[in-house]
Amino acid sequence: MRKRPLNFAILKYMTTVDVACVDDVMAALKDEYAEWKMFKPEGILEVLMTGEKNDLLVEDHCAYNCACELMIYYRAHDEGRAAINSYIK
Numbered sequence: 001m002r003k004r005p006l007n008f009a010i011l012k013y014m015t016t017v018d019v020a021c022v023d024d025v026m027a028a029l030k031d032e033y034a035e036w037k038m039f040k041p042e043g044i045l046e047v048l049m050t051g052e053k054n055d056l057l058v059e060d061h062c063a064y065n066c067a068c069e070l071m072i073y074y075r076a077h078d079e080g081r082a083a084i085n086s087y088i089k
Contacts (some may be wrong), residue, residue, distance in 0.1 A: 004088070006038050008027060010047045011084045013036045014076045021071035022048065053080050056080035 003009070006029075006040075013028055014020060022044045033039045038047075051057035057074040065071050076084060 001077045003032060006033050006036050006043075007050075008088050009018075009033065010044060011051055011076075012088050014048075014051065014057060014074065015084050017075075019073045019075045021063075021067055021073045023071060024085075045072075048072075050070045053074075056084055 004012070007030070010025055011028055013025060022041050024040070024049070025044050026039070029039070036077070037043075048057060052059060054072060054077065057079050058078055060073045060075045062070055062072050
């Protein structure tokens, strides 16, 4: 079975959680997508930021991870969740 594109998988994942940051997304999708070229923190962040720019996600809050890196947490609001789920089955 063919996997959905990584950006689709990230957006779909965001509809299943309240909030998530890059580290959360990577932990959730690593078994399926770890070998993909875009599966790097900067690639995941790009998808999340694009989702925000396209009004599918909103920035929720920021916090530091255990490596003292600033993590931006995103969430899918109700309209964004509905749009994602209508396009990505």
